Amino acid sequence: MTCLTSAAETERTWFDAEAEAAELNRLYDQNSAAGVLHAALKRFGDRFAVVSSFGAESAALLHIVSLVNTALPVIFLDTGKLFGDTKRYRDQLIKHLGLTNVQTLRPDPQDIATSDPKGVLWTSDTDQCCFNRKVLPLKRALAGYDAWASGRKRFHGNERASLKQFDHSDGRVKVNPLAYWTGDIVQTYLDEHNLPKHPLVAEGFASIGCMPCTDPVGESEDARSGRWAGRSKSECGIHLSLTQNISKLNKQNSQIRPLRTGDTS
Numbered sequence: 001m002t003c004l005t006s007a008a009e010t011e012r013t014w015f016d017a018e019a020e021a022a023e024l025n026r027l028y029d030q031n032s033a034a035g036v037l038h039a040a041l042k043r044f045g046d047r048f049a050v051v052s053s054f055g056a057e058s059a060a061l062l063h064i065v066s067l068v069n070t071a072l073p074v075i076f077l078d079t080g081k082l083f084g085d086t087k088r089y090r091d092q093l094i095k096h097l098g099l100t101n102v103q104t105l106r107p108d109p110q111d112i113a114t115s116d117p118k119g120v121l122w123t124s125d126t127d128q129c130c131f132n133r134k135v136l137p138l139k140r141a142l143a144g145y146d147a148w149a150s151g152r153k154r155f156h157g158n159e160r161a162s163l164k165q166f167d168h169s170d171g172r173v174k175v176n177p178l179a180y181w182t183g184d185i186v187q188t189y190l191d192e193h194n195l196p197k198h199p200l201v202a203e204g205f206a207s208i209g210c211m212p213c214t215d216p217v218g219e220s221e222d223a224r225s226g227r228w229a230g231r232s233k234s235e236c237g238i239h240l241s242l243t244q245n246i247s248k249l250n251k252q253n254s255q256i257r258p259l260r261t262g263d264t265s
């Protein structure tokens with residue numbers, strides 16, 4: 001079993017994430033999800049983490065993680081705006097799967113006190129709200145890692161439609177073990193392995209993020225149409241580079257707090 005301790009505490013050395021991702025795709029494209037996770041662990045060892053929302057489809061990837069290594073770091077972003085059901089589901093899945101290294105991240109209280117003291121920024125500026133509550137905390141948490149995996153899939157559409165199993169951003173390799181999975185494959189996997197479902201799925205929620213920005217969807221609607229419904233926004237920003245996020249915010253003339261040393265590491 002790969003040693004997975006203290007990754008975030010070790011110093012990162014620069015490496016060419018784009019070249020790494022290209023090589024990993026050449027070697028492992030179309031491998032199974034478990035094969036992709038094994039390949040990432042073999043390549044990055046304790047400098048590899050998984051990021052999970054513990055949402056509607058998350059149990060599939062987390063189950064595969066548990067089969068590969070229950071001590072793999074799993075990062076969960078508690079934005080302060082999540083459904084209580086999501087946090088209870090997180091605890092249920094941790095227990096069910098025997099995960100031993102789930103790390104809950106929270107936004108910097110100083111960022112929130114400065115930019116969103118009343119907690120209603122999402123009503124006027126969802127990009128800035130996501131930046132403070134998701135993008136920055138995750139960028140800081142990933143400081144000690146060279147690669148991270150998430151549950152993005154091509155069938156989610158938009159920017160994800162041409163996803164490969166390995167890509168890169170901000171000098172890190174991004175691993176997408178389920179890139180080629182369809183919605184039917186996910187549901188079959190959850191059923192076949194008798195995995196607990198997020199309680200909101202029964203209420204029509206197909207993709208689950210923060211409470212104020214998540215709605216249930218109709219059967220014929222695509223899974224992510226309930227996220228930021230009625231707005232042009234389709235991604236929270238954690239899958240964009242820091243530069244892309246800042247440029248987007250600047251274009252909107254938003255006020256962002258100055259970046260601190262380490263935000264871009």
Ligand code: SF4
Pocket residue numbers: 079081122125126127129130131133134209210211212213236
């Ligand atoms: S999803 Fe909504 S509430 Fe959550 S961080 Fe983004 S804008 Fe804020």
